[in-house]
Amino acid sequence: MRVLLLTYGSRGDVEPMVGLAVSLRELGAEVRVCAPPDFAELLDGSGLPLVPLGRSVREMASGAVTGKEPLPAAGLPQRAAQMVAATYGSVAAVAEGCDAVVATGLIPAAAAARSVAEKLGIPYVFVAYFPTYLPSPHHPPLAWTRPLPPEVTDNRVLWDLNTEDMNALFGEAINGHRASIGLPPVDNVRDHVFTDQPWLAADPALGPWLQPADLDVVQTGAWIRPDGRPLPADLEAFLDTGAPPVYVGFGSMPMRAAQDVARAAIEAVRAHGRRALVSRGWAGLALTDDRDDCFAVGEVNQQALFGRVAAVVHHGGAGTTTTAARAGAPQVVVPQIADQPYWAARVAELGIGAAHDGPTPTTESLSAALRTALAPETGARARAVAGTVRTDGATVAARLLLETVSRERPPVSA
Known part of the structure; x- marks a missing residue:
């Protein structure tokens, strides 16, 4: 059996797919992963060849933050048309012989993946990594290109407006491409991409899917990539020479005034009398002096690290939130975009850390948040919640996918 996995996004979009790929391979499936070229090394570390999609996400994100390459909403339809066509071309070239397609990430890229699956007549699955990405009466949609109207408080009405926005931004691009390859048009772009039974790769304790709901969502648990890498020797030495430090890192988030944040x-x-462990990340955070109570690291095994820190200060990506929660490390979430305010709120609601108010921290605001995170009762709660975090989400999803393919395959005639 051969499965094609596709995502176009940051590391937080790609790493769970790697987790699923590893689980599928363990069950005997052959896997092909389509992702941005930034993540060739990540996939290579798991023995997975990368089928590169599009431009470097890091370059585009950095350009948007610095103003060198702004992304105005007015240009999105044209960019969407380019992404649909380019993604379809890349995916169709390697999808021949595949038995299923699993996609996530940007709407135009996922739409192209679904078109490939339709042309091949194979199952297509869309996966979200956080509940609020999917339509529900329990929460509003994300405000992608314009603020949600403050006078509208009915979530169902807001999701209807979201449908209109998605159709306006992406409908012409997606339907124009579908026509060019002999597929019929779609009336509702978002629902076409999501399907009526999307998967939710989020931990049920951290990010539950609430009922009743309109969609038949399949929640598998978070897809965690196994990481057995040892920590670097110099980091080990820093950890061993004093009390557990506070980790500070913002992952794949480029940031304005990154040194002010650091x-x-x-x-x-x-x-708070603590040592600091600063992760450079895409923001390029750096130490501010040469005192020995601070240490800077690049990309490291967070699964091995977070159990050895006093707290984790981060941007609130789904993967980092889950890894910290699984390790029992108290958290301070400084949300920047997308799903991050959701995870910040969940961390606070669960009592396993603090949600920072807004994306730009100051010494005073972070100190106040750390006061909550470093309190003994927060640590105790974080350790208790750690015991409830599932680690088998990728395996659950891999088995479900293989069962789905087996069920939908036509019987072999004698």
């Missing part, structure tokens, strides 16, 4: 974080950590 300075505020280090000062806040020091105000």
Whole structure:
């Protein structure tokens, strides 16, 4: 059996797919992964060849933050048309012989993946990594290109407006491409991409799907990539020479005034008498002086690291939130975009950390949040919740996918 996995997004979009790929391979499936070229090394570390899609996500994200390459809403339909066509071309070239397609990430890329599946007559699955990405009466949609109208409080009405927005932004691009390859048009772009039974790869304790709901969502648990890499020797030495430090990192988030953020974080950590461990990430955070109570790292095994820190200050990506929760590490979430405010709120609601108010921390605001995260009762709660976090989500999803393919395959005639 051969499965094609596709995502176009940041590391937080790609790493769960790697987790699913590893589980599928363990069950005997052959896997092909289509993702941005930034993540060739990540896939290579798991023995998975990368089928590169599009431009570097890091370059585009950095350009948007610095203003060198702004992404105005007015240009989105044209960009969507280019992405649909380019993604379809890349995916169709390697999908021959595949038995299923699993997709996530940007709507135009996922739409192209579904078109490939339709042309091949094979199952297509869309996966979300957080509940609020999917339509529900329990929460509003994300405000992607314009603020939600403050006078509208009915979530169902807001999701109807979201349908209109998605059709306006992507409908012409997606339907124009579908016509070019002999497929019929779709009336509702979002529902076409999501399907009526999307999967939710989020931990049920951390990010539950609430009932009643309009969609038949399949929640598998988070897809965690197994990571057996040892920590670097110099990091081990830093960890061993004092009390557990506070980790500060913002993953794949480029940030304006990154050094101001680093300075505020280090000062806040020091105000609590703690050492700081700063992850450079895509923001390029750096140390502010040469004192020995701070240490900077690049990309490391967070699964091995987070159980050895006093707290984790981060942006609130689904993967980082889950990894910290699984390790029992108290968290301070400083949300920047997309799903991150959701995860910040969940961390606070669960009592396993603090949600920072807004994306730009100061020494005072981070110090206040750390006061909550470093409190003994928060640590105790974080350790208790850690015991409820599932680690088998990728295996559950892999088995379900193989069962789905087997069920939908036509019987072999004698």
